[in-house]
Amino acid sequence: MITRRQILGGGALLAGAAAWTKTSAMGLPEAPIMESPDMQPPLFPTSGPDYQPVVTLNGWTLPHRMNNGVKEFHLVAEPVERELAPGTTAYLWGYNGQSPGPTIEAVEGDRVRIFVTNRLPEHTTIHWHGLILPNGMDGVTGLTQPGIPPGKTFVYEFDLVKSGTFMYHPHADEMVQMAMGMMGFFVIHPKDSSFMPVDRDFVFLLNAYDIEPGSYVPRVMEMTDFNLWCMNSRVFPGISPLAVSKNDRVRVRVGNLTMTNHPIHMHGYDFEVTCTDGGWVRPEARWPEVTIDIPVGAMRAYEFDAKYEGDWAFHCHKSHHTMNAMGHDVPTFIGVDKTEVTKKIRRVQPEYMPMGNRGMADMGEMEMPLPDNTIKMMEGWGQFGAIEMGSMFSVVKVRQGLSATDYSDPGWYQHPEGTVAYEWTGDTPAPVKSGDAKTMTPANPHGGHGNQG
Template sequence: MKKNVTRRQVLFTGAAAAVGSFSAQLGHSETPKHSHPHKSFKEKNKPNNSNSEFSYYSRYRPSFGGPPDSEEYLGKLVPGFRKSGLGAVPFEAPDLDKLPWKMVNGTKEFELRCTPVRREFLPEQYMNVWGFNDSMPGPTIEAVQGDRIRIIVHNELPEPTSVHWHGLELPVEFDGVPGITQHLIPPGKTKVYEYDLHQTGTFFYHSHVAMQEAFGMVGFFIVHPRVAYDPPVDRDFGLIFQNFFIPPNSNTADSMRMDWNWHTINGRSGPYTTPMVCKHGERIRIRLLDFSPMQHHPIHFHGHTFWLTGTEGGRIPTSAWIPRNTTLVGVAMAQDFEFVAFNPGDWIFHCHMVHHMMNHMVPQVGPHIRREQDVANYLDSLPNRPLAESVLEKPAFKVPGYPQKMQSMSMNQEALRKINGKRESRGMRKKWHMGVKGLMTVLRVLPDELYHRVMHSDENIAPGEIFEAIAKGKFSTDSS
């Protein structure tokens, strides 16, 4: 220590350091702790080639990385291609729009309308639900930590409503709970919510009238840090899982029921869910919100191991991150998944509850193969099995429990065009949609040249062409 440093200087320096530490926390960037605190990601482990950020982990092929307590383990802190110190990457919620805003006297002002919605769950299968701005789920509200926001809520429903800002710490008068903090907003009336955002994370807004929640009224509310968290991600996706009961021969959800036969991701049922598409080697974040009325979801991702890095409460400290490929997400909970997309291909991302991997699970309606007979009479008791009409009899019916295969819903050519005509699904296997139902979607990890063909070119791509190129290794990476 220098002899001529005064006590005043020492105190001043300490205070400045404390302020700097607090500013860094409020400045919205989480810097992971390193075993070598004076070395950066690149300096700590010199890469073996230009495509590797860490010496023991490859972003382009299966790699265990270092030991479980290392930063390289399963790609835990391996950064994306984006540089540190930048703003957040734009948020993407497939099949949903973002809510526009305008700056009014230093405040970001949004207009949110509570509306009935006619949502196309599957091609030509339109269902009556409720949402916001003619969308179910509603459009994403996207803001930045430190913003002051004003949300003007217009009630265009036939009954009173309110809006709650789930997970946000705000003045009590804007919490949106009927009776407790505000009067309900009558039909045709407006309420203004205005507050500052000091948090960051995956939040959401929804009606605080129970049956309206079950009828679909929810939307993402994403608050980004001003400086993106380390390690930086290249893509930031969002998925909202919901369940509805819609009786046979009806297209209106029944919010009073306690069982569910339609399942949606961002308002679409698989295979009408739009695939998420990324480049081989990128670091990806997927934010998942379970807004089912009363159903939890064990979420499984194929081909990769992800790290749980956040919840509806905000960012999790890196020391508490958990590696998973299946994780349970409960009602009104959000979880952020991060991983390096090292494994090229079309990978399914889905709920693992079997009845959530199907569409329109209802008893048979209309003529049966055995007229006037309930299938329950013979499934478990072959001697009592009624005779089937001879033209429909199959030897397989002598096997207890047959048939168990989900009876596929028929789709005409126009419906198939809607599914396969999306840019995001170009080049997938010809019958890919047969294995994607209910709470199922796909993450496509595409090498650079194939990503460009799918997402940016207008050339004709035959069904299965991209899949076959990946399966046969007909692509290159920067590490080749």
């Protein structure tokens, strides 16, 4: 039997990984930096148990080095600039050049040693959310360890005693540091590669910011009134699609480190919830869903078989969480006749446009001046026009024949003839050609959405 490792070898590693073999085992591991907001290819294992590596939505996986049987990683806590979407940047705190930080991947039974260097203006720690480990490695400032002072490096070392999906974040000045974007994923693969196998494995965190239009730094004191709801610190149309080959077994792991729950809904499919941050769900305990609520501070993973081709919307079902730069003090003008007041306003502001009296959909198509570094409330275009969505929204793009290592955007779905909703003109509809009813019926009304950034 030929494994992925034999097929791919070292060629699938990131270009910078070769430098790790040159690093002295007596010194710190190198701390790779990622500046690109694009989704990076997975890191396939080159030693130890085989596994299907995860792909972090608009993120990357942290390389490691081996040192006498221990996997060593190096995280650097530091100020970062994160592109939320093309043309919109936030000044955040994160790890190794990005927020969220890189995903850490390892295997059940591994011993890991994680060096954490602090380049923030205040002390920090890292809590390994959900992991079973020695109390002194739990990362709670004052309780289990002193804070890591600016300019210092601390070491966390422990054995990975269970597989599953976990997170990391500070337990030091947590209100500020998490509000500034300090968080990341920690994935531990089963030692037995035949346990819970999938063909594609996506991970990402839900996070939120309150960044005033025209500004760059989040308001860290905000508790409830956030205006940017993000998937891995990105907002639509800057979120990459989840590209999937038809008939793949797909896992999606979602962690929530915002201040509220998020009902994540996927169009076109039902799926099984197979994992929480507490562990794998036994087969007899799994349940079918089309929407899974992700509680605060929790992770949920679900799986499905990619049977139905199309561009399937994937989003939080709280309607305000699919809008960018929301202003919650905007009055409602639906049904209001603005004709006369528009004439008066245009005497002093000729370019004034009345809005809101017939709904907000016009905003998806309008090009109007905005403060610098501010994304439109509705942004992005599909093959049928403006997509009236933003923030926590992406697309699962199922296509026939994608390469096992191809995660690039395959473009818009080409709908079979007779499968797109159309205007009725009073004529007798033409008969729909026979075919897969699941593919034929719901392909476009909720599809046609994708990444423009």
